[in-house]
Amino acid sequence: MQRMFMRRTGLALLLMLAASALTFALVSAAPGNVAALIAERAAGAGADGEMIAKIANDLGLNDPLPVRYLRWLGDAMTGDFGISLRTGKPMAEEFAERIPKTLALLAGGGVLALLLSLVMGLAGAVSNGGLVDKLLHALALIGASTPNFFVAAMLVIVFSVMLGWVPTFGVSGFSSWLLPWITIALFPGSVLARVVRVNLQEAMSRPFATTGFAKGLTRRAVLLREALPNILIPYMTTFGAQFTLMMIGAIVVERVFGLNGIGAFFIEAIRFRDFIGMQAVLMLFVVFFVSVNLLVDIAAMLADPRLRRPRRA
Amino acid sequence: MKNWPWLILTPALIFVLIGVFAPLLMTHNPSTQDYSAVLAPSSWSNWLGTDYLGRDMYSRIIGGARTSLVAMVFVLVAALVIGVVIGSFAGYVGGRTELVLISVIDIALALPSLIIALALIGVFSGEAWSWMSDYWKMILALTLAWWANYARMSRAVVMAELQQPYIEAARVMGASHMWIFTRHILPHVLGLVVVYASADAGALVLAIATLSFLGLGVAPPTPEWGQMLVDGMSYIEEYPSLVIIPGLALTAVVISFNLLGEAFALQKVPRAVRGGLLRRKKAARAVEEAARAQTEAKV
Amino acid sequence: MNVPIYAVENLVIDLYTPTVSVRAVDGASFHVLAGETVAIVGESGSGKTVMTLGPLGLMPEGVAVDLHGTAKADGRDILRLSPPELSALRGGFFGVIFQDPMSALNPMLKIGPQLARQAQLYAGLSAEAARREAVSLLARSGIPDPEDRYDRYPHELSGGMLQRAMIALALAARPRVLIADEPTTALDATVQAQILALIRQIQKEDGIAVVLITHDIGAVSVLADRVIVLYAGQIAEEGTAIDVLTAPLHPYTRGLLASVPDFRSNTASGNREIPGIPPNQAQLMPGCRFADRCDLVQVSCHIHRPRLQTVGLQTVASGEVPHRVACPVVLAAEGIATYD
Numbered sequence: 001m002q003r004m005f006m007r008r009t010g011l012a013l014l015l016m017l018a019a020s021a022l023t024f025a026l027v028s029a030a031p032g033n034v035a036a037l038i039a040e041r042a043a044g045a046g047a048d049g050e051m052i053a054k055i056a057n058d059l060g061l062n063d064p065l066p067v068r069y070l071r072w073l074g075d076a077m078t079g080d081f082g083i084s085l086r087t088g089k090p091m092a093e094e095f096a097e098r099i100p101k102t103l104a105l106l107a108g109g110g111v112l113a114l115l116l117s118l119v120m121g122l123a124g125a126v127s128n129g130g131l132v133d134k135l136l137h138a139l140a141l142i143g144a145s146t147p148n149f150f151v152a153a154m155l156v157i158v159f160s161v162m163l164g165w166v167p168t169f170g171v172s173g174f175s176s177w178l179l180p181w182i183t184i185a186l187f188p189g190s191v192l193a194r195v196v197r198v199n200l201q202e203a204m205s206r207p208f209a210t211t212g213f214a215k216g217l218t219r220r221a222v223l224l225r226e227a228l229p230n231i232l233i234p235y236m237t238t239f240g241a242q243f244t245l246m247m248i249g250a251i252v253v254e255r256v257f258g259l260n261g262i263g264a265f266f267i268e269a270i271r272f273r274d275f276i277g278m279q280a281v282l283m284l285f286v287v288f289f290v291s292v293n294l295l296v297d298i299a300a301m302l303a304d305p306r307l308r309r310p311r312r313a
Numbered sequence: 314m315k316n317w318p319w320l321i322l323t324p325a326l327i328f329v330l331i332g333v334f335a336p337l338l339m340t341h342n343p344s345t346q347d348y349s350a351v352l353a354p355s356s357w358s359n360w361l362g363t364d365y366l367g368r369d370m371y372s373r374i375i376g377g378a379r380t381s382l383v384a385m386v387f388v389l390v391a392a393l394v395i396g397v398v399i400g401s402f403a404g405y406v407g408g409r410t411e412l413v414l415i416s417v418i419d420i421a422l423a424l425p426s427l428i429i430a431l432a433l434i435g436v437f438s439g440e441a442w443s444w445m446s447d448y449w450k451m452i453l454a455l456t457l458a459w460w461a462n463y464a465r466m467s468r469a470v471v472m473a474e475l476q477q478p479y480i481e482a483a484r485v486m487g488a489s490h491m492w493i494f495t496r497h498i499l500p501h502v503l504g505l506v507v508v509y510a511s512a513d514a515g516a517l518v519l520a521i522a523t524l525s526f527l528g529l530g531v532a533p534p535t536p537e538w539g540q541m542l543v544d545g546m547s548y549i550e551e552y553p554s555l556v557i558i559p560g561l562a563l564t565a566v567v568i569s570f571n572l573l574g575e576a577f578a579l580q581k582v583p584r585a586v587r588g589g590l591l592r593r594k595k596a597a598r599a600v601e602e603a604a605r606a607q608t609e610a611k612v
Numbered sequence: 613m614n615v616p617i618y619a620v621e622n623l624v625i626d627l628y629t630p631t632v633s634v635r636a637v638d639g640a641s642f643h644v645l646a647g648e649t650v651a652i653v654g655e656s657g658s659g660k661t662v663m664t665l666g667p668l669g670l671m672p673e674g675v676a677v678d679l680h681g682t683a684k685a686d687g688r689d690i691l692r693l694s695p696p697e698l699s700a701l702r703g704g705f706f707g708v709i710f711q712d713p714m715s716a717l718n719p720m721l722k723i724g725p726q727l728a729r730q731a732q733l734y735a736g737l738s739a740e741a742a743r744r745e746a747v748s749l750l751a752r753s754g755i756p757d758p759e760d761r762y763d764r765y766p767h768e769l770s771g772g773m774l775q776r777a778m779i780a781l782a783l784a785a786r787p788r789v790l791i792a793d794e795p796t797t798a799l800d801a802t803v804q805a806q807i808l809a810l811i812r813q814i815q816k817e818d819g820i821a822v823v824l825i826t827h828d829i830g831a832v833s834v835l836a837d838r839v840i841v842l843y844a845g846q847i848a849e850e851g852t853a854i855d856v857l858t859a860p861l862h863p864y865t866r867g868l869l870a871s872v873p874d875f876r877s878n879t880a881s882g883n884r885e886i887p888g889i890p891p892n893q894a895q896l897m898p899g900c901r902f903a904d905r906c907d908l909v910q911v912s913c914h915i916h917r918p919r920l921q922t923v924g925l926q927t928v929a930s931g932e933v934p935h936r937v938a939c940p941v942v943l944a945a946e947g948i949a950t951y952d
Contacts, residue, residue, distance in 0.1 A: 216703015
């Protein structure tokens with residue numbers, strides 16, 4: 001077991017390195033870009049080729065790519081992610097300001113998606129082919145098909161414009177998080193609701209469910225005590241995948257609701273050719289996604305008693 | 314109701330047909346601005362009203378269908394071809410080449426597709442790429458972000474098929490590698506991949522719309538639903554229809570492709586269309602999991 | 613006078629799936645007394661599982677079930693009970709052992725706590741006492757080192773151990789009737805004998821009634837006091853084990869017993885199979901269902917449905933047990949009138 005952990009973790013670290021190297025190569029391949037942009041900032045339109053060349057030299061931008069990558073990596077290890085070409089602030093500062101907001105968004109969304117999926121999936125399983133089950137299936141399909149920016153827009157129309165319960169844009173207290181959380185949780189919640197429902201159905205058709213009935217449990221009890229533990233692993237795996245996809249939702253939601261998290265920064269970096277910012281955020285993303293996948297893999301291994309306690313002869 | 318399995322295909326089919334015949338279905342030129350009839354409600358001349366520049370909403374929706382369809386087809390076909398070629402090659406050749414290719418595939422799968430697409434669009438904003446239009450940057454970015462999944466799938470199928478006894482038999486009879494691959498293995502790969510792609514199409518349409526919504530995809534005046542939506546956001550309080558109409562169109566298209574995917578998964582699509590795809594899909598998945606379990610057991 | 617602890621009368625069970633409907637059990641009656649073992653014998657698809665587990669509501673999900681007749685347990689007709697009432701009875705009155713313990717036990721749950729929970733709910737024990745009871749049940753079922761096994765998961769035990777654990781689980785709620793559905797089919801030959809011995813021992817000690825569903829004649833001869841032979845949803849023959857096994861009347865029973873391989877016989881004829889296959893119960897013809905495969909078949913066999921009639925009586929400790937057969941040809945040979 002331990003060996004498997006080490007191996008997975010090792011592979012994950014390797015993956016992080018490789019992915020970050022690749023992104024660095026792609027983003028920073030043309031040194032002229034960064035130098036030109038810095039020159040623009042400093043001297044406005046008056047930046048000329050000579051100035052750009054000098055800046056490039058000073059910053060070591062003409063060194064071979066691997067050298068620049070290692071230098072950048074070394075800096076990153078000490079917390080220096082460069083200075084944003086767009087805002088002029090150190091990336092570390094941008095991170096400190098923005099990451100908590102995105103994390104709050106993801107955390108709230110994750111919890112909401114968890115609750116939504118369990119409620120919908122279980123309710124459907126209890127109904128078992130009845131009206132509620134069919135209705136929830138349709139709802140899950142719609143939830144998994146509606147673009148999140150449309151959901152955001154609709155929620156704003158209903159709850160802000162028509163009902164006025166919740167502020168439209170910007171962050172101002174707890175209530176302003178509600179619409180963003182609901183928006184970001186709808187897609188994963190719907191996908192996971194189907195995972196719960198389908199897996200519960202499958203579990204209920206397995207022999208141990210009949211044993212559960214033979215024990216004298218009611219159908220509800222069999223669902224909760226016997227079937228539910230058996231969906232844990234497929235659920236966790238899908239949850240992990242959906243959690244990483246939520247980052248994309250976060251990007252959109254941050255933009256729609258005017259939250260200045262890391263997602264919004266990423267989009268602005270792309271639009272304004274802030275290569276340094278892009279590189280820093282991509283590194284962050286790589287670490288985030290690979291770590292989440294690793295954690296989910298490990299959790300899934302731990303959750304399976306067959307792996308946790310291998311069969312002794 | 315015996316024909317109802319084919320009904321599942323219909324909504325997706327409608328989308329394709331609208332996209333193909335778009336110019337014939339439009340009532341106006343979707344880019345023509347008419348300042349005299351700005352933000353007009355629906356009427357006999359403008360069935361769905363006009364937007365903030367006086368452009369006919371109905372024609373823009375039809376035009377958007379075509380934009381999405383064309384872009385989606387480009388990306389899907391390209392990603393499919395690249396993915397199948399690389400993945401099949403890796404699975405068939407094996408050895409160190411396979412290892413290298415798998416590493417590339419795994420790295421490409423480390424990030425979600427849309428994030429990769431966004432990053433690539435960021436890369437393409439550099440000087441070296443300024444010759445490419447925004448539209449083609451988006452297509453290229455999405456293609457490079459999308460191929461890896463198909464590569465992994467193809468490799469799994471190839472590996473599963475290589476276990477089959479008739480492969481060994483064919484080789485003994487002196488068949489060339491190309492022959493074996495094209496005749497025996499490729500059909501299985503394509504079977505699985507096409508099934509997956511038909512459901513994936515919906516996700517791709519969504520991705521295109523999301524990119525356009527973020528201002529990084531299709532640029533105006535080309536009609537595109539995501540872009541129409543972001544334009545409409547400014548008028549959301551008084552003229553919500555600018556947002557609702559493209560939103561509903563998008564949702565409808567994605568639902569139809571998701572239904573298609575679910576129908577394939579539940580084997581409701583008639584045999585003629587499906588063939589033996591599902592069995593192979595299950596076999597491929599089973600083999601992949603078995604291989605994974607084996608490697609775990611070795612550790 | 614012994615009152616049956618579980619008595620089923622005129623049971624008719626129809627099964628419905630989206631594609632087909634089947635009358636799985638067609639007018640069967642049986643009972644079991646405290647302390648006795650009744651074996652229900654038949655081939656796969658004969659309806660023996662449906663007949664026994666159907667009234668308890670233990671049919672797999674996805675199959676719609678229609679039950680007619682009466683099934684009396686603990687003085688009540690369980691077919692008329694509401695689902696929660698039936699659930700309670702299932703736990704406390706009936707204990708069930710299933711065929712494949714590896715799949716019948718939940719892979720995600722530890723074994724011991726399940727037993728303890730049954731003891732707590734149905735035997736009214738405290739949590740602490742229930743745990744001790746669970747451990748002692750495991751020990752009684754022949755599981756070595758029960759304290760350790762209490763916290764184990766099913767995949768950590770061998771097939772034989774698991775079946776013992778399942779027996780312990782069934783007994784934890786102190787049932788009056790133990791239903792064993794093919795308890796030895798999935799086990800190795802040596803383990804089979806041990807499990808059967810265990811069941812017999814438990815029955816002797818606790819005086820519970822045992823219903824053994826099986827197609828294994830060997831198990832029948834070891835455990836059963838009485839035997840019921842089921843064919844295509846109808847009872848073909850019933851009586852004491854000695855009667856049915858040594859003097860079988862129904863052509864099907866005779867064929868069944870003859871097809872059991874006997875390594876001691878030197879005959880060069882080998883095993884004799886019953887020709888043909890069981891009927892498709894979704895499309896049944898009138899008359900005797902065994903007619904197509906029967907070596908005694910007559911024209912009237914295809915027209916009239918045979919009824920169970922008594923041929924002889926055996927006196928045992930619990931009373932008199934009739935030997936009954938549903939075959940007019942055999943009955944005629946015995947000099948017994950069949951149709952009115």
